[in-house]
Amino acid sequence: MEAAIPLFASTSVRVLGDRLLVDGLVVDDECAVRLAREAEDPARVVRDAVEIGARVLDREGTAGQVDFVRGELEKVEAAFTEQARRVYEGLDTKFEQILGAENGHLARELQRHFSDQSSTAVHHRMKAVVEEVMVRSRDELRRQFAADDPSNPLAGFQRQSIAVMRQAFEQQSAHLRAMEERMAALQAELARERAEKQGAVELQAERERGTAKGRSFEEAVVEALEEIAAARGDVCDGVGDVRGAGGKKGDVVVAIDACAGPPRGRIVFEAKDSGLSRKKALSDLDAALEQRDADYAVFVVPAEDELPAKTRALHEYNGDKMFVTYDPEEGSKLALEVAYGLARARVLMARNDASGLDVAALRAEVERASMAMEDVRRIKSQLTSATSGIEQARSILEAMAAGVRGHLEQLDALLTPAVEDGTQGA
Known part of the structure; x- marks a missing residue:
């Protein structure tokens, strides 16, 4: 400018x-x-x-x-x-002295007051103080609430409570004893009434059953079995009205060789003139075996159509049961005799004293008797349905029946040594 x-x-x-x-x-x-x-x-x-x-x-x-x-x-x-800068350097130095991670005053103080290794740590001291206070408090409470401590504020209440509880316990015990006695009396009365009612029901059932079938079928079975048993030296008892061990299952009990001494086995017969299911029939036979203490059970029905479903006449089930038909109106006891003979043979063969028997011959004779009876059944069926050749079929039937009886006699003959051995042993 x-x-x-x-x-x-x-x-x-x-x-x-x-x-x-x-x-x-x-x-x-x-x-x-x-x-x-x-x-x-x-x-x-x-x-x-x-x-x-x-x-x-x-x-x-x-x-x-x-x-x-x-x-x-x-x-x-x-x-x-x-x-x-000078202030920062001074503050940094002071911070390092106070807050240093290794040599700082604060770290050393924290280490001293809060370290687990320090005996003067705050939490150790607090723990010791708390434990001391707790011990002292427990001791004081124990002394205060001790039953024998006169300073116990609950001593009177405790004594009264114990007295009340004892009185309540005694009253309750007395009530319970009275209730037990009353319950026992009621149970006895109930059992008596139940027994009377059960007896009345069973009596009514027996009356109805006897009225329904006129007791003719059961009585006919008993009569036929008595004749068959007498011919073999066995004892036959009609037990339909006699209560066994737990019930009345089983209408006839046959004691094998009981005429000559102690029975060597028992056969129970259950007579039913109405059809049952297979399961129910087998269950009744099991019950009859148990209640009559028998070794073999035979289920007797009046006709083929009365047999339980899926069962066959003169066919063994479970090794100790058999089904058979017997019609008293027909007059022939052949099927019942075969069932009787087979059951008798099974019982005697199963005994320990049957060593004198020819088991193979017995089994063969049983099989032949069963086959012959099957022929009888077949011819009988033919007689039922056929309208011609009746007389010829009847003659054939009689011949076959005679053959079956011959097999049964042979079976009895084979069983005779065992009977004699058993008699001598007795």
Whole structure:
């Protein structure tokens, strides 16, 4: 910027409000003269020059103040930075001394007060204090609530409670004894009434059963078995109305060789004139074996169509049961005799004293008797359905029946040595 040239020698300058008044102004500046000469409005040029110069002067003064302030601020910043650095270094040192992970005062204090290895640790001391307080409290409570401690506030209540409980127990025991006696009496009365009712029911059932079948079939079976047993030296008893061990299953019991001494076996016969299921029939035979203490059981029905389903006449079941048909109206006891003979042979062969028997011959004779009886059944069936050749078939039937009886006699003959041995042993 060019050096300022004096604008006037003697000049009157006044400030009036927001205006500047200059009197007697003379400007010797070549640039200002040239600009005023070339301008169309010299006064405006002069005014602009003054205004622009004033702004330039103001800006120059402001820049100088800014530089001064900047310099002062830089000095202050440098001093503050140095002071902050020294403070930071001091704080870092102090923090390291206090909060250092290994050698800090705080770490050492925490280690001393909270470490498990420290005997003066806070939690150890608290634990010891709590344990001491708990022990003391337990002792005090034990002493306070001891039954023999006069300071026990519950002693009176405890004595009263014990007395009340003892009284209640005695009353309850007395009531229970009275109730037990009453229950025993009621049970005895109930058992007596139940027995009377059961007896009445069984009597009524027997009456109804006897009325329904007129006792003819059972009595006919008993009569036929008595004849068959007498011919072999056996004893036949009708036990349909006699209660056995647990019940009345079994209508006839045959004691083998009981006429000559102690029986060598027992056969039970169950007579039914109405059909039963196979399961029920076998169950009745099992019950009859148990209740009559028998070795073999025979189920007797009046006709083939009365046999339980899936069963055959003169066919053994479970080794100790058999089904057979016997029609008293027909008059023939052949099937019943075969069943009797087979059952008798099975019982005697199963005994330990049957060593004198020819078991092979017995089995062969049993098989032949069964086969012959099967022929009888077949011919009998043919007689039932055939309308011609009746007399011839009857003669054949009688011959076959004689053959069956011959097999039965042979069977009895084979059993005779065992009978004699048993008699001598007795």
